[in-house]
Amino acid sequence: METILGLDLPTWWFLVIGGLITGYGVLDGFDLGAGALHLFFNKEESRRLVLNAIGPVWDGNEVWLVIAGGALFAGFPLVYGVLFSTFYIPFMLFLVSLIFRAISIEFRSKEPWAWWRRMWDISYCVSSIFITFLLGLVLGNLIHGLPINKQHEFTGNLLTFFNPYAILIAFTTLSLFMLHGAIYLVMKTENRLYAKLTVLVNNCSKFFILCFILTSMATLIYVPHMTQAFKHHPELFVLPLIAVLTLLNIKRNIDSRKYFRAFMFSCIIMSCLLILFAIGLYPNIIISSTAPANSISIYAAASSNKSLKIMLLIAAIGTPLVISYTVFVFWTFRGKVKLNEMSY
Template sequence: METIFGLDLPTWWFLVVGGVFTGYAILDGFDLGAGALHLFFKKEESRRIALNAIGPVWDGNEVWLVIGGGALFAGFPVVYATVFSAFYELFMLFLVLLIFRAISIEFRSKEPMAWWRQLWDVSYSVSSIMLALSLGLVLGNIIQGLPIDDQFIYRGTVGDFFNPFSILMAITTLSLFMMHGAIYLVMKTENRLYAKLTVLVKNTTIFFVLMFALSTVYTLLYLPHMVERFKEVPMMFFFPVLTILAVANITRQITKRKYRFAFFSSAFVTAMLMALVAVGLFPNIVLSTIDPQFHIDIHNGSSTDKSLKIMLTFAVIGVPLVGLYTGFVFWTFRGKVKLDETSY
């Protein structure tokens, strides 16, 4: 099997897919978090400012989800087929929620009536909350494992998705995004809205720390397979250590009101949590709860080496370009939000 810098091609694609989905979690995470907090703002001006804080970037952030889906299909078609078949109903709901979130942002300011704007405000907030919960639900089931048979076919029901761990992960994901979004909004606002958001930042951080602790304890007690890799390779222990230090740094920076550093720490925590999942699962991607022999790993679920090598070339070129574009947009629209005639 061909290797690059000591790693085989399926391992490289595992890193690529994980990296792209991590980018999506960081970028669209604060968008969804801002949406989840939207109804906490009572004044029309405050809601417009909150919308315009994410206005220039929210649709670009969703590009990372599209890239992630494409990368998964290119690198691990068996995983793509199994996961999308298993979560078919949930993914259809996810797409509907994405549509409603988008049209809520775009339609809200098209009419001046209060009921019209309130309608789309509720739609925007509810869809953002449901999207965050859906992502957590999927992640929780992937971590815990799915009833996959020897043909990699899902043998469960929709009701099986709603188990204690997946629900816990759904709420934890929502709490992470709410904290991430609150920190982003406080960087983009001033005056009374800024003061209100400083309180929301503290409250959402407490919410996340509590859910993070609960999900960690549950994982250690009931999902031993997620800690096996850390026992086998003690050097991997630095991942959870860095995660805990980053969480502590968020609270430290918030106390000092250094919200830019808190935001970077929040993004880093998101990346580290994704890394912890990746380390815990590797080399598997989808675990079978029917029989460990039915696990889908980076080898039996991947494309051919030739396909992986060709697509890796495109990924090496394309992903950095998207990253540069994303950075350019954030740099262009840096600073506090100012409303004008072009605003939402």
């Protein structure tokens, strides 16, 4: 099998898709977290400020999700088909939630009526929580494994997705995004709203630490296949160690009110957790909970080597452009949020 820099093409595409999903989690994570916290703000001015904190970037951040979906279809069409047929209902609910989140942000300021804005505030908050919860639910089921038969068909039902482990992962995802979003908002605000957010950041950090500990224990006890790679490669234990140290640094920087550093560490811990997820799965993408032989590996699901090579070249050109655009937008809209006639 053809290799590039010592790695075969399916592994390269596994890394590319993992990087895109990580980029989406880091970038859209604080948007969704800010949305989940939206109803904690009671004043009209406060709600407008937190909306405008994410206003210039939220739709651009979703580009990473679109690219990740396209890369999955191009690199591993079998996995794309199995995932979208298996999670058909969750993904449809996910898309509906994305739509309501977008129109809630855009429609809220179109009318001055209190009931109108209250309605879209609730829609924005609920849809953000729902999106985050569904993302965590899908992730939890991929870690836990799915009942897949020899024909790679899902043999469970809707209730299969709501197993205790997947629900725990969903709450952990929600807690992480809320922490990520709260830290971002506290960097973008000032005065009374800043003071309120400092309290929210502390509460969110406690919520995430609790979920992190519970998830770590549950994974070690109930999902032993996720630790197999660490038994064969003990050097990988540096990653969980980095995750724990990063978590401690988030709390330390929050306590000392160094919120930019805390935000960077929240990006790192999100990346570390997704890397640990990828290591646990590799070389599989979908694990069968009924029969390991029915699991789908990157080698069984990959497109032809020629296709992977051409698309890898396109990705090598396109990804730096997307990163450059993202950096430019964040640099352009840096600093504290100020309301004006063009604000939401």
